[in-house]
Amino acid sequence: MQRSDQKRMKITGMGVYVPEKILTNADLEKMVETSDEWIVSRTGVRERHIARPDQATSDLGVEAARAALTDAGLGIEAIDLILVATNTPDTIFPSTACWIQSGLKAGTIPAFDISAGCTGFIYGLIIAEGLIRSGTAGRVLLVAPEMLTKVTNWEDRATCVLFGDAAGAAVLEETSDGSGMLSHCWKADGNLADLLSMPAGGTRIPTTQKTVEEKLHYLQMKGNDVFKHAVKRMGEAALESLKKAGLKKEDVTWLIPHQANIRIIEATGERLHIPKEKVFVNIHKYGNVSVATIPLAIHELKQGGKLKKGDILLLDAFGAGFTWAAIAYRW
Ligand code: UT7
8 A cells, every 4th residue: 555645754864884995806816716707797796895803783883873864964862763774783682773872872762673684774664664654753763784794704705705894874754745655565484594594693503613613603695596586576576566656667766676696686677677777786886785785775876966856766675584675765
């Protein structure tokens, strides 16, 4: 069902943080048996940013959150709730949201994490929308920081070439100006949990010397299977959210897909018959930064003056879980 014009949730501030250090494909050629040619042709990634050893995920999130608040022209006291989407928490508990809440000197504002794989930012928007429209929260700060390079096995060429670190954040509030979130589709299939996971370190396989020796505390992925499910599910979610919003493919100004692999991005665009020039791509600069890909994309379009009032954005992501979701949004 499409949201009424009177009550929608809108993004009123966007911020990002990207660590300074860049790791290029040429650097990776010296670390594992790979080549710039393979990485670019199979994934689209040319370089990625890597956090400093002394930085935790929350440090990236605090920087992005501050930038989003500045963009919205607000101080932290104007926020009612901090939501954090991440797969790489500072600690299993407390939540990364609480670390960020402390870092922002946010008093006693409630804060909690969302664990939804790379789909976390879209899940976060959907949760925030429900809370805002029900009156539970007036303004929500949604933060999406990720530091997968600290759970990457740097000897596994099938995964270490893919990921980077970054954070995005958005200030969200109610609007009646006709813009904002129009519809959503969100799904999960826990039967596909083994496709992409960090097996050890939780209660299922607690950390022991053996799990460390077997490298089970690193991200593991069945890349081919993830690829197939991703293309199918992103296509389905995008179509469902367009339908719910009463929109057609031709109405879309920008398809903003999760940046996991250029071939997944292009296949999704083709499946939806959305022309290439309307499909946002920046994977070459950052690699897969998981929950941060969608906010980084929105921020880049906004900063580049490429978003006009009334433009229709189709946000579309998938990730570990398996989770997938899409949102139709009027800028
Ligand atoms: O946010 C969600 C996270 N994950 C994803 O979105 C990942 C989705 N999957 C993918 O992006 C792709 O499956 C990968 C990029 C991970 C792999 O690409 P692929 O085309 O599916 O390659 P593959 O796994 O089928 O491997 C093809 C070959 C293999 O060699 P053989 O067995 O054919 O001799 C691999 O060993 O490529 C080899 N290979 C590499 N070669 C050079 C795998 N990684 C590398 C590498 N450099 N980095």
